[in-house]
Amino acid sequence: MNAAEVRLILQSFQPEVGDENDPQFAEALRAAANDPALARWWSEEQAFDRAIAAQLAALPEPFGLKTRILAQQAAPARRFPARWIFGFASAVAVLLLLAFGAGLFRPAPATNLTADYAREMTSFIRLSPQLDMKSNDLGEIKTWLAKNNLQPLSVPDRLAALQPLGCRVLSFRGQDVTLVCFARERNRLAHLFVVDRAALPQMTPGGKPVFANNHGWMTATWAEGDRVYMITMQGGRAALEQYLPSA
């Protein structure tokens, strides 16, 4: 193994992952230890690597990322339930069917998943995301979305009257979410999110918008056709209501 080979090999050496047990690295380490010039180079190389690794490790944590990841956790897989659990579950299912038949339950309100969606999208906006496509022309934005096989959107009239800034594509539970941003008065923004209704099956077309407040960001979510729309902006409910389709 010559000096160039030793350098090439040791440049990929990481003691943290047990590389010293790899015969190739072990031989290169021995060679470096027995050659003063290589030993000096290796010492400087390690100092450089430590400095870069430390700076990379010091990158700040993005706001709310861990919370968003944990919030999207799928229901944990269950292991082979005992036979009595099947029997119990069957009995409960029968009782529930009877209860539904008797009209004891109303349809469940659009709550948890919609709340998760509003919270996750709002927390994303708080990261001040860059846009995939910037334009002050809503027609251009719609064309870009169509060109990229993304969902067509119907922008409420009063929102469409604002100046658009651009759009980008996000993800919620594996479904594409289209985000279009608009400029409001006094440098404030309004954000329109559109996702396929498959992502939020509780939302039914024709229902009233679901309002929520996430740390000062008001959201209104409603379904229209096979899409779910959500507007979010900083401010109160009254300010947001003026941009809804029914306003």
Add this chain to the structure above:
Amino acid sequence: MATLDFEKLVEDFYMPLYRFALSLSRRESDAADLTQQTFFLWASKGHQLRDASKVKTWLFTSLYREFLGRKRQQDRYVEAENNPEAIAAQVVSASVVDQLDGDIVQRALLDLEEIYRAPLTLFYLRQLSYKEIAETLEIPIGTVMSRISRAKEQLRRALADDPRLTPNEKETSR
């Protein structure tokens, strides 16, 4: 495979994955999105993994594939390995190493060509061995070594050229 604690998995890997995603996408919001999507994939498909010791590689590989998929979709992917420049080896002195801060290092890393940026970031994350890096990026082991070596040269050059580092502390050799 024994059921892995999702929360523990997130705790252990979400920041290394985010840092890797940031080096690939170069945008914080995209990096957060890629990281989130990787854990979504784990939650929905991770049970198919038979070997628990491969979880880490699975996560990094999934994130990398997701990044490549999005990039192809956006029609922005450019293979940059053709005609690599010959790069003179740089030496960054110890005092300059002491001046490095997160912003300078991050910018220098993000300015590297993508084919070098990905293996070098994985190398400095200290999470994967060079063999696992090869598996994650789906490239031969020898290529990992040569790319890490070349990436370090590019990084040194970028740092040596950074005006924020004291010029008289920098030396260039060869």
